[in-house]
Amino acid sequence: MNAVAVSSISKSFGKVEAVKSVSFTVESGEVFGLIGPNGAGKTTVIRMLMDIIMPDSGEIKILGEPLQESTKNRIGYLPEERGLYKKLTVIDCLSYLASLKGTSPSVARDQAKGLLQRTGMLPHQNKKIEELSKGMAQLIQFTATILHAPDLVILDEPFYGLDPVNTKLIKDMVAELRSQGKAIILSTHMMNEVEELCDRILMINKGQTMLYGNLAEIKSRYRRNSVFVATDGDPGRIDGVVKTQDHGSYRELLLDSKTSPQKVLASLVSRDVVVNRFEVATPPLSEIFIRVVEGRSE
Amino acid sequence: MSKTLTIARHELLVTLKRMSFILVTLAVPLLMLVGYGVYQGVQHWYRPSEPTVEVIGYVDQSGRFDEYNNQIGATFNLYPGEEEAKQALLAGEIKEYFVIPQDYLSSGSIIRYTKERELAPPPETMERIQDFLISNLIGEQATPEVLDRVKTPMLVTSIMLDESGNAVENHSPFVQFFLPYIFAILLMLSIFFASGYLLQGVSEEKENRLIEVLLSSVSARQLMVGKVLGLGTAGLAQMLVWVASIEVFIKVARVNIPALSDLSIPSNILVLGIVYYILGYLLFAVLSAGIGSIGSNARESQSWSGIMATTAMVPLWLSAVIIQSPDDIISRVLTIFPFTAPVAAMMRLPLQSIPAWELALSLALLVVSIVFSMWAAAKVFRTALLMYGKRPSLKEIVRYIREA
Numbered sequence A: 001m002n003a004v005a006v007s008s009i010s011k012s013f014g015k016v017e018a019v020k021s022v023s024f025t026v027e028s029g030e031v032f033g034l035i036g037p038n039g040a041g042k043t044t045v046i047r048m049l050m051d052i053i054m055p056d057s058g059e060i061k062i063l064g065e066p067l068q069e070s071t072k073n074r075i076g077y078l079p080e081e082r083g084l085y086k087k088l089t090v091i092d093c094l095s096y097l098a099s100l101k102g103t104s105p106s107v108a109r110d111q112a113k114g115l116l117q118r119t120g121m122l123p124h125q126n127k128k129i130e131e132l133s134k135g136m137a138q139l140i141q142f143t144a145t146i147l148h149a150p151d152l153v154i155l156d157e158p159f160y161g162l163d164p165v166n167t168k169l170i171k172d173m174v175a176e177l178r179s180q181g182k183a184i185i186l187s188t189h190m191m192n193e194v195e196e197l198c199d200r201i202l203m204i205n206k207g208q209t210m211l212y213g214n215l216a217e218i219k220s221r222y223r224r225n226s227v228f229v230a231t232d233g234d235p236g237r238i239d240g241v242v243k244t245q246d247h248g249s250y251r252e253l254l255l256d257s258k259t260s261p262q263k264v265l266a267s268l269v270s271r272d273v274v275v276n277r278f279e280v281a282t283p284p285l286s287e288i289f290i291r292v293v294e295g296r297s298e
Numbered sequence B: 001m002s003k004t005l006t007i008a009r010h011e012l013l014v015t016l017k018r019m020s021f022i023l024v025t026l027a028v029p030l031l032m033l034v035g036y037g038v039y040q041g042v043q044h045w046y047r048p049s050e051p052t053v054e055v056i057g058y059v060d061q062s063g064r065f066d067e068y069n070n071q072i073g074a075t076f077n078l079y080p081g082e083e084e085a086k087q088a089l090l091a092g093e094i095k096e097y098f099v100i101p102q103d104y105l106s107s108g109s110i111i112r113y114t115k116e117r118e119l120a121p122p123p124e125t126m127e128r129i130q131d132f133l134i135s136n137l138i139g140e141q142a143t144p145e146v147l148d149r150v151k152t153p154m155l156v157t158s159i160m161l162d163e164s165g166n167a168v169e170n171h172s173p174f175v176q177f178f179l180p181y182i183f184a185i186l187l188m189l190s191i192f193f194a195s196g197y198l199l200q201g202v203s204e205e206k207e208n209r210l211i212e213v214l215l216s217s218v219s220a221r222q223l224m225v226g227k228v229l230g231l232g233t234a235g236l237a238q239m240l241v242w243v244a245s246i247e248v249f250i251k252v253a254r255v256n257i258p259a260l261s262d263l264s265i266p267s268n269i270l271v272l273g274i275v276y277y278i279l280g281y282l283l284f285a286v287l288s289a290g291i292g293s294i295g296s297n298a299r300e301s302q303s304w305s306g307i308m309a310t311t312a313m314v315p316l317w318l319s320a321v322i323i324q325s326p327d328d329i330i331s332r333v334l335t336i337f338p339f340t341a342p343v344a345a346m347m348r349l350p351l352q353s354i355p356a357w358e359l360a361l362s363l364a365l366l367v368v369s370i371v372f373s374m375w376a377a378a379k380v381f382r383t384a385l386l387m388y389g390k391r392p393s394l395k396e397i398v399r400y401i402r403e404a
Helices: A042-049 A090-099 A105-118 A132-147 A164-179 A192-196 A215-223 A261-270 A285-293 B002-017 B017-046 B084-093 B125-136 B143-149 B173-207 B210-215 B220-253 B267-294 B297-319 B319-324 B329-337 B341-351 B356-384 B394-403
Strands: A004-013 A016-026 A031-035 A057-062 A075-078 A154-155 A183-187 A200-205 A208-214 A226-231 A241-246 A251-255 A275-280 B054-060 B074-079 B096-100 B111-114
Touching: A004 A042, A016 A042, A016 A057, A016 A200, A016 A208, A031 A042, A031 A192, A042 A057, A042 A154, A042 A183, A042 B394, A075 A132, A090 A105, A090 A132, A105 A132, A132 A154, A154 A164, A164 A183, A164 A192, A183 A192, A183 A241, A192 A275, A192 A285, A200 A215, A200 A285, A200 B329, A208 A215, A208 A285, A208 B096, A215 A285, A226 A261, A251 A261, B002 B017, B002 B220, B017 B173, B017 B220, B054 B084, B054 B125, B074 B084, B074 B125, B084 B096, B084 B111, B096 B125, B125 B143, B173 B210, B173 B220, B173 B267, B173 B297, B173 B341, B220 B267, B220 B356, B267 B297, B267 B341, B297 B319, B297 B341, B319 B329, B319 B341, B329 B341, B329 B356, B341 B356
Parallel strands: A031 A183, A031 A200, A075 A154, A154 A183, B054 B074, B054 B096
Antiparallel strands: A004 A016, A004 A057, A200 A208, A226 A251, A226 A275, A241 A251, B096 B111
């Protein structure tokens, strides 16, 4: 059973077609990236998953069935716009939100303390939300999202505004959730996070599906025949290299269609060039993103 | 259902802990205590310096008023002319004088002069002058007994009979005019505080974007019902504290303030009061929830709810009409129209004038409008909660109701 099965959902707001016939599935034990430019329809798709708005057509199944109250209890949702009860204490706020997911108050408090400990926020448990810094409030909100041990976790821009330490913390926790067999949907524009965490992705633009499938497979589809090289000194002319692009700390060598990366490596080694970095280039996801959005072909 | 109750419990506890709520709830008993204290203080410390026997000057141009100069509570000094009387007034010998003109018998006019600034002529003084004039007019022809009777012709007891000719429990005028007013005001206060909190809470949750998290856990209907229930319970508790403190206060203060001795809130009014409170609250709370979800911030929503509050206040403004002619068409309309029904009914009930069918109609219409509002508000609530920025126009709101 898929954690999420979406078939051909569409939604219009007045004359604007926000989502046009989008279909995808999300499996348990994977991190699924939902990516796209601003205004592409990502948040609309997520709200339809959450039954916050209803699709005009199409079908959505969450954990095998259309969304009901019992399934809502098994979903954790971190919306893009953050918000918590300013006047409540951290522990009270977490307990209340968990109780709305059907968790009993005592269990909620215990779980909350455990997670607060994990995120280093336990000393702040009795502070009011409004007393926390923005980054700390975000950690609390993330905690609230996973507190009730949901089977499906939907994170909309979870890394926004976090410092590198907290970003790593969240990434580690997401990886843990995946290894526990949970399904995680990650919606973001931070491509490097997607590359690090996601197994499969769906990219939408203007409400339509642009890319869908396994991340590694998609990247290799967009691969140009090139290598990233960093050497001590200039390696000089190499056969089969059509063009060289300087990326600062390394160079990208574009090869002609007859030349394979292995040949270039062999050629460098045979000339006793000190090679510090050699990588078969797959374009960064950010580049693929831009290419797709701008409508350039593969 | 239990998630609704979780929300209700949360809202109730948050409200009960709010400083403003606690203050308002305690304000009524505190005010009564303060009022009582002031009254007692005044009784003990203030000794009126007025002499019990007034000296009133007069000038008699008709020539008939020269006897009976000593009345109960006043002595009447005759002055030969206006000039002399005026001098005596200016010299401080008398506080006032009056002139009986030559044509007094046919005109009845008396002109009174005083240096005191008065809102109205003091009633005791008027009574004494009247006694003086009566004594002089018929003193010769009447026995002292008849004379006394003419001076105080009636000490009235009014008894109202119901349809079957039985005497109805007679309330003092105090109950008739004062109590419904107070009760109606308290009712309104409580309703508007409670629905105000509801509105504030919804607006804040919308403003804080908490609403998305909440809607991922509960449905819009559960949210609305939970809030209405929780806040309603808080409001009801507040009302009960007020009613209880009024009853206690009356019993305690009755000893020292005789005016309160037959004052009490009759039980049928109490019961109907609670019913109207609950219904009135439900109506305004549900509408407040809807309004709170439409506005993009708390302040905007509050101005809309202010309009609602003003309509409910209309019976208070028209209270003179309702109290004087409770069967008037205006009073009837106000009792039946759902927005104004709670206050108008509360004002008319102590006057014993609402026929059963009118009461039933009023309550039924309230219930119908509550049901309709709940249905409409739930739909608007669901949709409008996520609309930020642009406030939806009336047409759009109607569309939400039809679509959701």
